[in-house]
Each structure stands twice: as C-alpha cells, then as structure tokens.
Amino acid sequence: MRRSSITRRDFLKVASAAPLAGAFIPALKAGTPAAPDEKVRVVLVRDPSPLGPGGAPPAEVVQKMLDDAVCALLGEKDAVRAWKSIIRPEDVVGIKTNAWRYIPTTVEVEQAIKRRVMDAGVAEDNIAIDDRGVLRNPVFQRATALVNARPFRTHHWSGVGSLIKNYIMFVPSPPAYHGDTCADLATLWNLPMVKGKTRLNVLVMFTPLFHGVGPHHYSKEYTWEYKGLIVSRDPVAADVTGLRVLQAKRREHFGDDRPFQMTPHHVFLADTRHHLGVSDINKIELVKLGWPDGALI
Amino acid sequence: MTAPEDKDAKALSSLIPRTIGPWLSEADEVFDAETIFDYINGSGEVYRSYNMRLVLARRFHKDGKPDIVVDLFDMGSSEDAFGVFTHDLDGEDAKIGQGSTYKGGLLSFWKDRYFGSVYAEEETPETKGLVLELGRQIAAAIPREGSKPSLLSALPPEGLDAKLVRFFHNHLVLNYHFFVADTNILLLDQTTDAVLALYGGPKDGARLLLVDYGDTAKAGAARDSFSGAYMPESPEKGIVRTEDGKWAAVRTAGSVVAVVFDAGSETQAAAVLDEAAAAWMKGRSPK
Numbered sequence: 023m024r025r026s027s028i029t030r031r032d033f034l035k036v037a038s039a040a041p042l043a044g045a046f047i048p049a050l051k052a053g054t055p056a057a058p059d060e061k062v063r064v065v066l067v068r069d070p071s072p073l074g075p076g077g078a079p080p081a082e083v084v085q086k087m088l089d090d091a092v093c094a095l096l097g098e099k100d101a102v103r104a105w106k107s108i109i110r111p112e113d114v115v116g117i118k119t120n121a122w123r124y125i126p127t128t129v130e131v132e133q134a135i136k137r138r139v140m141d142a143g144v145a146e147d148n149i150a151i152d153d154r155g156v157l158r159n160p161v162f163q164r165a166t167a168l169v170n171a172r173p174f175r176t177h178h179w180s181g182v183g184s185l186i187k188n189y190i191m192f193v194p195s196p197p198a199y200h201g202d203t204c205a206d207l208a209t210l211w212n213l214p215m216v217k218g219k220t221r222l223n224v225l226v227m228f229t230p231l232f233h234g235v236g237p238h239h240y241s242k243e244y245t246w247e248y249k250g251l252i253v254s255r256d257p258v259a260a261d262v263t264g265l266r267v268l269q270a271k272r273r274e275h276f277g278d279d280r281p282f283q284m285t286p287h288h289v290f291l292a293d294t295r296h297h298l299g300v301s302d303i304n305k306i307e308l309v310k311l312g313w314p315d316g317a318l319i
Numbered sequence: 320m321t322a323p324e325d326k327d328a329k330a331l332s333s334l335i336p337r338t339i340g341p342w343l344s345e346a347d348e349v350f351d352a353e354t355i356f357d358y359i360n361g362s363g364e365v366y367r368s369y370n371m372r373l374v375l376a377r378r379f380h381k382d383g384k385p386d387i388v389v390d391l392f393d394m395g396s397s398e399d400a401f402g403v404f405t406h407d408l409d410g411e412d413a414k415i416g417q418g419s420t421y422k423g424g425l426l427s428f429w430k431d432r433y434f435g436s437v438y439a440e441e442e443t444p445e446t447k448g449l450v451l452e453l454g455r456q457i458a459a460a461i462p463r464e465g466s467k468p469s470l471l472s473a474l475p476p477e478g479l480d481a482k483l484v485r486f487f488h489n490h491l492v493l494n495y496h497f498f499v500a501d502t503n504i505l506l507l508d509q510t511t512d513a514v515l516a517l518y519g520g521p522k523d524g525a526r527l528l529l530v531d532y533g534d535t536a537k538a539g540a541a542r543d544s545f546s547g548a549y550m551p552e553s554p555e556k557g558i559v560r561t562e563d564g565k566w567a568a569v570r571t572a573g574s575v576v577a578v579v580f581d582a583g584s585e586t587q588a589a590a591v592l593d594e595a596a597a598a599w600m601k602g603r604s605p606k
C-alpha cells in the first residue's frame with residue numbers, strides 16, 4: 023500500500039475548512055491567481071527603531087509608519103490627503119482599540135490615528151478611543167465611521183486575536199460568539215453600530231504573540247520584536263497577512279508547521295461563509311515598506 | 320465578578336498567602352463561570368469546559384519588580400482539577416501538589432479540587448524562586464488530596480507515556496490535543512469523560528482515546544457515529560488501515576468507547592483495545 027502523508031484526519035479538517043489549506047500551505051494551492059485588478063491591497067510597514075517600555079516605537083516613528091502605510095494603501099503622496107479620502111469632516115469617529123493588559127494597541131498608535139482623523143477635519147469632540155466601553159460610549163453610539171486598531175496575537179479560543187474579532191465588544195455577551203471556536207465572528211460586522219462604517223484597519227505587529235500558555239495565554243517568551251504595522255481597508259486580508267507572519271514565526275521557533283492551538287478558521291470563514299473580505303492570498307497585493315530584515319513574508 | 324466576601328471565595332482566599340517575600344498582594348478578584356470572560360477572555364472557555372466554579376486572582380506587586388499573579392481555581396471536583404491541569408503539560412515537574420509543571424515563569428499545579436496557576440510577568444531567578452514558593456505554600460494549605468478520573472485505570476501500562484495523559488469532556492478540547500474531525504463525530508459533550516493517552520513518541524506513537532458515555536446505548540450510538548464518519552469503508556468491522564499505513568480501530572466496552580489512532584499494526588491496534596476494554600470491564604465488575 024502506498025503511504026500518503028495526507029490522512030483521513032487531514033481530509034476531515036480540510037473538507038470543512040478548505041481555505042485554511044490554501045493560506046497555510048501555499049504550495050498546495052492549485053488555483054490560478056486572480057486578475058490584478060481584483061486584488062485587495064495590504065501594506066506591511068516596519069521600522070527598526072527600539073521599542074519603548076509600552077511596547078511601541080517612539081510616537082514620531084509610529085506616526086511616520088502609519089502615514090507611509092496609509093499613503094501606499096490609498097495611492098496618495100500626502101498622508102492628510104489620504105485620510106481625507108476616507109474620513110469626512112462631518113464624521114463621528116470611533117477608534118476601536120484593544121486594551122489587553124499584556125499587548126495593547128498602544129497609545130502611540132491610537133494617537134497617531136486620532137491626529138490624522140483630526141487633520142481630516144473631524145472635531146475632537148467627535149472622536150473617541152475605546153475598547154471595552156464602546157457600547158456605553160456616546161461617540162461610538164453615534165459614530166458614522168470606525169477605525170479598527172488592535173495587536174495581533176494567538177488566542178486560546180479563536181486561534182488568533184484578529185481585526186475581525188476586535189469588534190466583539192460591540193455585543194453585550196461576547197461568549198455568545200464562542201461557538202465552534204468563534205467560527206462566525208464575522209457576523210459582528212453586521213451589527214448596526216458597526217455595519218459599513220469601518221474606514222481603516224490597523225493590525226499592530228510591534229511585539230506579536232505567536233504561542234500562548236497558562237490561563238492568560240501569555241508568556242513574554244513567545245513574543246518577538248517584529249516592529250510592524252499591517253494596514254488595509256479589508257480586515258480579512260489584513261488578518262490573513264498577519265497569520266502568515268505568525269505561522270512563519272512558529273515554523274522558525276518550533277522547527278515545524280505546528281498548528282495553532284485552536285484553529286483560526288474564523289478568519290477564513292469571514293470570507294467563504296460571510297463574505298466580509300478576501301482570505302485567498304492569491305487575491306491579496308502585499309506592499310512591503312521600510313525595514314526588511316526578518317519580515318518572514 | 321463575584322464578591323470576594325462570598326463563602327466559597329473566602330475559602331479560596333484563605334489558601335493563598337498575603338505576601339511573598341517583599342511582594343505585597345493587591346485586592347482580590349473573584350470570577351465564576353459566567354464572569355470569567357471579564358478576566359481572561361477566550362481562555363475562559365477551557366475552564367468552563369472543565370466545569371469551573373470559581374477562580375480567585377491575587378496579584379503580588381513590588382515597585383520596580385515584575386508582578387506575580389496567582390489564579391486559584393475551584394474546579395468542583397478533583398477529576399476536573401486534574402483534567403484542566405492536563406490541558407497544558409509543557410514544562411518541568413516542579414513537584415508541587417499532586418502534579419505540576421513549571422516553564423518560563425509559569426507554574427501550574429493541581430491538588431484535590433483546586434487548580435493553581437502562578438505566573439511571574441517576567442522570569443528572573445528571584446521571581447522563579449517566589450513563584451515556586453507561592454505554589455508550595457498554596458498546595459500545603461490545601462488539606463486533602465483528590466482522586467484522578469477512574470478512566471485512567473483502564474489505560475494499558477505498557478508503552479504508556481504517563482506524562483502526557485489528558486482528561487477532558489468535549490470535542491473541542493480533544494481536537495486541541497489531537498485533531499480528529501471538525502465535527503463532533505464521537506458525540507462528546509459536557510457529560511462525557513474522556514482520556515487521551517500516547518503510546519510511543521509524539522510524532523510516530525499511537526493514541527488511545529477512551530470515552531465514558533455513562534450508559535451502553537449512548538456508547539453504541541457514539542461508536543456508530545465515529546465508525547461511519549471515520550472508517551466508512553468498514554464501519555461494522557471497526558478497524559481500518561489509514562492512508563499513512565497506520566491503523567485505527569474502535570470498540571465498545573460497556574459504557575465506554577475505545578479508539579486507537581496511528582497504531583503501527585493491526586495486531587497492536589487490537590491488542591491495545593483488548594487490554595483497555597478488559598481493564599475497564601474488570602473495574603466495573605462486582606467485587
């Protein structure tokens with residue numbers, strides 16, 4: 023009998039989560055790349071500056087990273103012009119951050135976003151930065167635009183803490199979305215407070231967590247200084263790009279293609295089941311800016 | 320959050336020292352199965368899957384030094400305390416409580432119905448010593464030892480990697496340790512007890528899964544569900560050679576379904592199941 027490295031256990035996985043196979047094992051993807059005009063742009067920007075005690079580069083470096091990324095994303099030379107193409111002066115803007123104790127979005131990223139939202143003409147009173155209090159926050163309650171910014175990390179139940187997942191605080195009972203290891207998190211993006219409002223997604227990759235341990239799913243041992251931001255209009259494409267980085271880091275650290283502790287299938291189902299964005303890496307245009315060393319992808 | 324003055328919370332609190340070396344503790348936080356997500360987000364599902372009752376969190380602080388966090392869980396039963404401990408067995412044996420591991424500043428241990436986690440936010444020689452000392456003091460304050468799940472007694476001893484035995488209830492945790500299928504083809508739920516054991520090395524060894532469904536009819540239905548999905552070419556026979564040349568087999572023994580994955584031969588698969596089934600039934604027979 024000819025022995026195969028693909029067993030029925032693989033089939034029972036792939037049969038229900040086919041997009042995973044394409045993203046995690048690109049060499050096995052047999053499909054023809056999509057036409058260039060169908061591609062979704064994702065920008066990865068990195069800078070080698072030392073990180074401060076809060077885990078971010080200096081504020082002026084973060085501002086430049088964000089500006090460069092937004093310009094490249096939107097095809098503009100001037101950052102303020104670029105922001106004005108996605109934010110109107112009359113917008114009420116909620117900056118959805120993430121306050122996880124061990125790896126937060128960081129104040130530097132929050133303030134860099136806020137500054138450019140104000141540069142786009144939005145009054146400071148019409149801007150709020152919040153995570154766990156979004157449902158009670160009066161600015162978020164009347165928001166017409168959202169900017170979604172969070173750190174990327176492995177997550178004990180959803181596989182990864184993703185941009186898609188960052189909107190979990192828009193529901194009063196997050197555990198209601200934990201079924202099948204958070205498979206349908208993308209439905210959060212249909213909530214009235216959220217639907218159609220997201221103008222930009224910023225995945226913070228300064229010190230990503232690539233493996234978790236213990237009740238808090240955190241150990242500094244499993245973080246590294248990647249010093250990057252991933253920016254896109256498409257949360258799914260940005261998350262998939264982040265996943266490629268984490269997967270490469272796990273391969274480098276563990277010496278094999280170790281699967282995530284829980285499957286991050288919500289990222290792929292956000293595309294295939296919920297049509298929130300693009301998860302096929304053949305349909306993603308990755309623009310890389312800045313520091314190239316150790317980019318991993 | 321549950322009130323720290325709750326009787327059960329007070330009992331948990333009494334097991335943890337107030338200071339450790341020059342580190343002083345901050346105010347306690349107490350969470351139950353409904354509020355645990357306020358504290359540890361998605362990881363709470365793991366503790367809920369083991370029927371957790373309460374967790375008391377106490378943070379120890381000293382200016383200029385890394386914080387140390389104690390999370391002491393009341394799991395309601397020693398079986399579930401053992402089970403949640405087996406969820407993550409990475410690390411060296413710290414010889415604390417009835418079982419423990421230490422790695423990278425994180426100590427995990429279980430004793431009686433309690434599971435403890437002691438974590439230094441940065442590992443230094445000093446914090447490692449304090450983490451282990453906290454664990455020892457907490458374990459010493461727990462007056463009794465508890466029993467492990469009875470299913471463990473049905474595991475054939477020969478070739479068993481005793482350090483990698485997992486106990487759990489549902490299929491999501493099974494898949495965490497050893498992926499079988501996205502869908503719940505073994506019909507596991509919060510009422511089923513399951514043990515997963517490794518025979519041989521982690522890359523090429525065989526896995527033995529024992530699931531106690533509580534009654535023979537449920538076990539039969541689970542066996543049929545599994546064999547129909549996993550070995551459709553011979554569901555009645557209950558044994559199949561898989562694509563990688565190894566063997567998988569399934570059998571019922573009373574209320575238990577036993578499954579072996581990745582056995583090196585048909586003979587090995589059958590022998591492991593025979594022995595496990597006999598051990599389980601022997602344990603159930605009148606004395």
